[in-house]
Amino acid sequence: MVFLLPLLSWSQSYPYQRIEGSDTVVVMTKKQGEDINNIFRINKFTIDSLGNKTGFLLNKNLLYTNHILKQDSLLKESINMNIMLDSILTSESAQYRREITKETVSNQKINKIALTTWGILFILFVF
Numbered sequence: 001m002v003f004l005l006p007l008l009s010w011s012q013s014y015p016y017q018r019i020e021g022s023d024t025v026v027v028m029t030k031k032q033g034e035d036i037n038n039i040f041r042i043n044k045f046t047i048d049s050l051g052n053k054t055g056f057l058l059n060k061n062l063l064y065t066n067h068i069l070k071q072d073s074l075l076k077e078s079i080n081m082n083i084m085l086d087s088i089l090t091s092e093s094a095q096y097r098r099e100i101t102k103e104t105v106s107n108q109k110i111n112k113i114a115l116t117t118w119g120i121l122f123i124l125f126v127f
Helices: 005-011 030-126
Strands: 016-020 023-027
Touching: none
Parallel strands: none
Antiparallel strands: 016 023
16 A cells, blocks of 8 residues: 555646645646746736837827927917917007097197187177
8 A cells, every 4th residue: 555655646647736834835747837937938028018018108198298288388378478468458559549538638629729719710700
């Protein structure tokens, strides 16, 4: 019976688990270990290439975001300049209206004086 025990363990299929202390150990053939390592290498390459693509896309997104923010900043600056120009034009327009009003009032006074003068001259000539 003791003789058959090693044969039974040798004929087991791999991989198998065994517990040593508080650790679990997986026993496998060298070929199985190489196959698993190849799978890990392929997955690492795939993950790295996706990471590079993701990093590239993130950089593109960051550049695009910075471009939009710059355009937004220029737009805000343009709007502020338009508001300032509008304020200046409104102020100049109000000043111009005040000057025209002063000239109109002045012209009305001159017209009244002229009419009064002509009226006096007319009265003098008629009588």
